[in-house]
Amino acid sequence: MNKLINDPGNVVADALRGLAAAHPELRVDHEQRVVFRGDAPVRGKVGLVSGGGSGHEPLHAGFVGAGMLDAACAGEIFTSPVPDQMAAATNGVDGGAGVLHIVKNYTGDVMNFEMAAELAETEVVAVVIDDDVAVQDSLYTAGRRGVGVTVLVEKIAGAAAEEGRPLDAVAAVARKVNSQGRSMGVALSSCTVPAAGRPTFDLPDGEMELGIGIHGEPGRRRVPTGTAAEIAEMLLAPILADLDFTGGDGVICFVNGMGATPLIELYVMYQEVAAILGKAGVPIARSLVGPYITSLDMAGCSVTLLKADDEILRLWDAPVRTPALRWGV
Amino acid sequence: MNKLINDPGNVVADALRGLAAAHPELRVDHEQRVVFRGDAPVRGKVGLVSGGGSGHEPLHAGFVGAGMLDAACAGEIFTSPVPDQMAAATNGVDGGAGVLHIVKNYTGDVMNFEMAAELAETEVVAVVIDDDVAVQDSLYTAGRRGVGVTVLVEKIAGAAAEEGRPLDAVAAVARKVNSQGRSMGVALSSCTVPAAGRPTFDLPDGEMELGIGIHGEPGRRRVPTGTAAEIAEMLLAPILADLDFTGGDGVICFVNGMGATPLIELYVMYQEVAAILGKAGVPIARSLVGPYITSLDMAGCSVTLLKADDEILRLWDAPVRTPALRWGV
Incomplete structure (x- = not known):
């Protein structure tokens, strides 16, 4: 460990x-x-x-x-x-x-x-x-x-x-x-809880856990590792099927890192997510890319879409001053 | 991979x-x-x-x-x-x-x-x-x-x-x-360059590379993994020996994640760094904690101290608006 x-x-x-x-x-x-x-x-x-x-x-x-x-x-x-x-x-x-x-x-x-x-x-x-x-x-x-x-x-x-x-x-x-708002995540590796000292679950090389929970609890299914484009499709299809994101003022698109996934990979994911949303006719109004809700040292990401309106965007843009999110002050 | x-x-x-x-x-x-x-x-x-x-x-x-x-x-x-x-x-x-x-x-x-x-x-x-x-x-x-x-x-x-x-x-x-300014880093795992497809270097479980470079190039020596307190001491001793950080307006203290190390561990490191600086009579004027200069998916951290003065602190506090650092605007 x-x-x-x-x-x-x-x-x-x-x-x-x-x-x-x-x-x-x-x-x-x-x-x-x-x-x-x-x-x-x-x-x-x-x-x-x-x-x-x-x-x-x-x-x-x-x-x-x-x-x-x-x-x-x-x-x-x-x-x-x-x-x-x-x-x-x-x-x-x-x-x-x-x-x-x-x-x-x-x-x-x-x-x-x-x-x-x-x-x-x-x-x-x-x-x-x-x-x-x-x-x-x-x-x-x-x-x-x-x-x-x-x-x-x-x-x-x-x-x-x-x-x-x-x-x-x-x-x-x-x-x-x-x-x-709707979300779905994927794990490319387990996390390790310090007091346990060993990975929470086994994930063989070449497989990933689709729909992972943020504590390592099981998702939808274990599937072979895919490309970023394939993974983005697997995460977005259930999200887009669950709620109609068209017809509003666009979405806040949040690509989140699980803790051990570096930022360069999150931007690769973001461009695949943006491409799918473009084809689906869902404009992106704001975006957030980075590790903001993590699962210790798990590798992977989650995608969150929030259907926005004027009020949501105005409140999103309002000043904030915290250790992890800060703007306007 | x-x-x-x-x-x-x-x-x-x-x-x-x-x-x-x-x-x-x-x-x-x-x-x-x-x-x-x-x-x-x-x-x-x-x-x-x-x-x-x-x-x-x-x-x-x-x-x-x-x-x-x-x-x-x-x-x-x-x-x-x-x-x-x-x-x-x-x-x-x-x-x-x-x-x-x-x-x-x-x-x-x-x-x-x-x-x-x-x-x-x-x-x-x-x-x-x-x-x-x-x-x-x-x-x-x-x-x-x-x-x-x-x-x-x-x-x-x-x-x-x-x-x-x-x-x-x-x-x-x-x-x-x-x-x-002075820095030193440590790796708890190797990184993997995508085109290479395998870890840049071997790091057996229970060992760490002290003084690691940001491309995985060798550091000072391979040592057994220590506690956060011991690691902080190993990183700070050479930094404090290299430059006198006392007598100014304090330091900007930057605890950086290497890419795969989650934020909770960086805060554990930060408190050990702050404790050592307190004993050394080096006040902390500003701090920065997070993954800002990473090495793909390497686990580990680096510590940077910058001896500050009025001008440095004023320029540090000035508004900035970038994807990764933002305040004041």
Whole structure:
């Protein structure tokens, strides 16, 4: 196991210390493992809280800051945070306008965020993200899994909150983005959880796992490795079949790296994705290319399309200042 | 070879098409393989040109844009661009104030940029980057190799050019940053060049290559894998021994991923680096954590320290708008 870590049991704690040291504009509660905006709670603003198992960095802590999340809870690797963490995050970002929970659809996350909402001392609305078209139910999920759209919801709902919209309106934006976004991923290698010390699954050379989950949970099927063009087709066909992406204001096209895939390959994938969308009559309005929701050291990628409208594009373009996404400030 | 590519011979061309599609604010000359700022040449501004072998993305094309490079030349994987490309880039960014070449110290790059300067139709000054303390000479280099400081030079000299400084002043800033910056890297796995189809070097499980070059060329020595704390010590001791980083305005501390190392591990490394710097009395003024100068799918990291002063910090903080580094706009 060739990893840049100390004790496999301390990876999350060590990384949070690194995050705090590198980003003094954030405030990290190391005991509760919650990363806050330095100026939280922001008076009068809806607070946005997300979180989940670690190992998907920069999601979620890398998206904490002005224009995006107010706090993120870090669980152990691939393990939901506990309700106490989530409640501490919720109370810590309560500026008097209520708090939105952005929850990826995994059973543990959904259950623990529900308990946290009961524990919290403020009004809470939860939006559950379930954009992965690969499988209907999964190892850790009833219903579709939450993957790449989570990044887009955090950015777009974050901008809506920053504008001063009330809780129900911010939640409505988050729900709209989730309902108009679809994703699918592929793994070219397994990841290795530090505490396990060996690959989560076996993937023989020359094969790939189509529809992989972000914890290495099974996808649709094991298939022979293809070219980038073939892989793009395999990822996009189910996405385009699931939702009509034509007739809007184009899409936000997000090609995401799983952690061990270098950027040059993501741009090769992007051009294949763009070519397919061109043929399908789906214009690209904005794009995002890079490792934003990862699976430790898994090789592979996912593609997310979000059907955009004026409002979504305006909120996407709004200023954001976080460790992993920053523009306009 | 589990890579998201089509023909191994077309990776660079495909990735440039992806870059062009994802970033319409750039202009890509696909024949010459030069990526330009969309508004190049900028009248009255010193033009900044860099480039080198591909496989280090986002370096260099991901750093083209306002406040950084005016153009980047993409060679084949780990192979210098040719003088004609560099001359086309130079002429294309000539706004009447001359052009600065930012050249990593590899024999092919240095020679080809020299020939390009002779071919170009404008005044050219070259600054050669040689910040890698690992080895004195190397497989492709006489003298020290150019690595992480290149990113910092491109940002800081880019800001100086954007301010309207003349060519000699922009070159002086670039030379100052190079002279005050030091780097060293480590590989936990080899990279695989697509056209070769097999790892560039053998690295047995449980060993790492200390002082690795960004093309997989040998470093100082092969050593057993250590903890993040031990690795940070092995990287920082030669850097701190080579230059006195105390007594200034702190350092810009850059922890770079080699391509296959996920962000969570880079933050673990960052906290160990920060702890060592704290003990050494070297304050951190700014930080950068992520994969910015990579080696295809190599696992590992490098650490770069730049001794800062008021001018360097002000230029670092200045607005930048490129695919890979963006703030303030």
